Amino acid sequence: MDEVMRILVLGADGYLGWPTALYLSDHGHDVGVLDNFARRGYDTELGVRSLVPIASFEERIETWREVSGRQLASYVGDLTDPQFVSAAVAGFRPDAIVHFAEQRAAPYSMIDRAHAVYTQTNNVVGTLNLLYAIAETDPSIHLVKLGTMGEYGTPNIDIEEGWLEITHNGRTDRMLYPKRPGSFYHLSKVHDSHNIEFACRIWGLRATDLNQGVVYGQQTPQTALDPRLATRFDYDAVFGTVLNRFAIQAVLGHPLTVYGTGGQTRGLIDIRDTAECIRIACENPAGPGEFRVFNQMTQSLSVEQIAKTVAAAYPGAVEVDYLDNPRVESENHYYNAVHTSLEQLGLRPHLLSDTLIESLFALVEQHRDRIEPEAMRPAVQWRRQSNPSSAIVA
């Protein structure tokens, strides 16, 4: 790294925000960490918890100081509070802001009206407050925003990195890639992308929208330094990501639960590559007025392929169960997503390997006594407008 940057990480108490903040700090940057602990609140609401115990935000920050000698400036508050956001941005004066701080579970947003409204208000209003805070404080602050590959859905054409050149009735323009997402959560990210692109166009802000694939894995070199630095590992049907859930099911000797035929193909990324992509994006900022989109994924696999890969890596016998799909989504579709920009900037991906999957099995064994198998049963049905909260993890 040539230059020390000031980087404010929003959502730094979460699954990805915490290891990314440590990674950036470990690379010599001055890092601020912000959160409102909404994620810990969803655990209480749903009656679930991370497989791996996680320390409090304060204890994490203090442990990092002990272990690395580096300070993290801490901001506790809610992005939907405009005064708080402006004060945090003006107080820390970052060169870059990494924005992870949203409600991120598709099933959570599909529970009922209240959860859909909460998700879109939290995500869209939080990001809008942030755009205003950047514009008012210093438009040269680079916004690095976490979007998702789910914004695109599964179109029957190649997925480009955010933009598409279209020729219509003999005229050509470069337009935002058309989006057809599959949940109110994913839609909140689409709305964010449009708001950010608009702010770049009218105020000259600079932004990188990272359309990230489904993340797997739990450890990074920094979180492995002390158990109090561990990040969360979710496996429940609402917040758990698919590969993490399959690892638990394999260890418990339960069938891996594939929704529908399992032909749904998704972009994936290792948690260590998430942190590296963020570093690359921060250290190579978008230009003034530029709305840049990178597809932050390293490979694509169908849900059935993921299940078979986990089953093959497990030393014992593993069955795969095909459940009625609670979601409304295509199960057999074309999927070809471009993801070259981050690799061109230097990303050297960790592709899914047996070693990584075996490390997840070991992690699950270590915390086996904390597993609540009933939390993995899908209870949120896309077609139902109201899923009683009590049914979610009943």
Ligand code: NAD
């Ligand atoms: P997470 O829920 O573990 O972390 C998000 C953090 O943001 C939480 O600590 C939460 O308390 C905080 N937060 C939420 N709303 C806030 C608000 N209004 N004010 C302040 N803090 C708030 O989620 P994650 O898995 O770490 O995901 C981080 C980001 O990456 C999300 O934007 C998500 O959409 C995106 N993403 C994640 C994945 C994945 O597989 N985990 C995949 C694609 C994209």
